[in-house]
Amino acid sequence: MAPVIYRCPDDPGGCPSTLSPGFCAVHPATMLEAVRAAAFTTGETPAAAEPAEALTLRFLGRLIEIPPEGVEIGRETGPLASVPGMAELTQVSRLHATIYPLNGRLYVRDEDSVNHTYLDGRRVTVPRRLEAGQVLRLGLDVELQVEGVRYDEFGLPS
Numbered sequence: 009m010a011p012v013i014y015r016c017p018d019d020p021g022g023c024p025s026t027l028s029p030g031f032c033a034v035h036p037a038t039m040l041e042a043v044r045a046a047a048f049t050t051g052e053t054p055a056a057a058e059p060a061e062a063l064t065l066r067f068l069g070r071l072i073e074i075p076p077e078g079v080e081i082g083r084e085t086g087p088l089a090s091v092p093g094m095a096e097l098t099q100v101s102r103l104h105a106t107i108y109p110l111n112g113r114l115y116v117r118d119e120d121s122v123n124h125t126y127l128d129g130r131r132v133t134v135p136r137r138l139e140a141g142q143v144l145r146l147g148l149d150v151e152l153q154v155e156g157v158r159y160d161e162f163g164l165p166s
């Protein structure tokens with residue numbers, strides 16, 4: 009999360025902002041407002057952009073973000089490789105599956121893994137669309153929960 013700064017609501021661009029709450033140095037009666045630094049540094053209010061929706065994978069208590077360009081899933085490939093304990097999960101192939109975007113959706117395909125890829129219990133033989141709420145399973149019992157994540161207008165996960 010971006011750090012919070014405090015700025016004057018009367019003249020946000022002109023009055024000095026601070027890193028702690030208090031009153032404006034120019035307008036002593038005006039209480040400073042807390043804002044996120046990410047919004048402040050651009051010098052303008054964030055555009056009313058459509059909040060983007062994306063998916064994450066919850067795995068061994070961690071949230072693994074799926075970047076827009078997709079991600080490789082494997083014991084020695086992609087973000088899973090750096091999860092502690094991953095090296096022992098030998099039923100997961102070095103490169104097991106790939107998640108990739110197509111027409112604004114995310115799909116998963118098996119990469120000829122030894123122990124196969126399953127989506128909600130069904131073996132993935134052709135690319136399958138990935139959606140929040142599904143369970144992606146690698147081999148017998150290595151499960152990743154597919155979760156939705158929504159970004160706020162600051163581009164931060166909410």
Ligand SMILES: [Zn+2]
Binds near residue numbers: 017018023033035
């Ligand atoms: Zn002020």
